[in-house]
Amino acid sequence: MGADNAGRQEAPVRQDADPAAVRALRRTALVVVALNLAYFFVEVGVALAIRSVSLFADSVDFLEDTAVNLLIFIALGWSLRARARAGKAMAGIIVLPALAAVVMAVLKFADPERPDPLSLVVTAGGAIVVNSICAWLLARHRHNVGSMSRAAFLAARNDVYANAAIIALGVVTIFWASGWPDIVLGMFLVLLNFTAAKEVWEVAEEEDLAAKALAGEAIDDD
DSSP: OOOHHHHHSSSSSOOOOOOOHHHHHHHHHHHHHHHHHHHHHHHHHHHHHTOOOOHHHHHHHHHHHHHHHHHHHHHHHHHHHHHHHHHHHHEEEHHHHHHHHHHHHHHTOOOOOOOOOOHHHHHHHHHHHHHHHHHHHHHTTTTTTTTHHHHHHHHHHHHHHHHHHHHHHHHHHHHHSSHHHHHHHHHHHHHHHHHHHHHHHHHHHHHHHHHHHHTTTOOOOO
């Protein structure tokens, strides 16, 4: 563990973000908020109509991304330590879609009905366009403001992967009249979100260590 911390300190996060980079990220975050919130209503409506676990999990993902980017917009003016705490909070936010997918999957175990393949493909196709735009907008900011920008980029990137998987699921369900592929994909989304949460938490920990170093506090290497 001590070696791991030492490795992290060899490549510390930036202590002071460039004001121009902060302003640019704030503008980008607001655009991403608008895109995600709008498509959330589209996708959640379709997911509930066709009883799709994976599509429901992905719709909650849009809501999660809205919350993450709103938090980014608010917290960018805070101190390094406060940003680290916000990064940890965002790691918690990222797991919410995973928990939602688990709940819906459990409820569907008793009746694994196949969701409509065409609705899956069309809706996920729209989602992948929205998330690709968001990931592209956020990509240039992901190393500028520590866990703040990294959290937003990771969320958008993982959504693109999830949307591609849902499109593949739609094709599979054309030939396989079962709801189990939809349930399995929902569990895949759980894994993606927990992985993103772990990465964001680790970056926030780095910022916390940097804040302690600036304050002259002792750093626990355990």
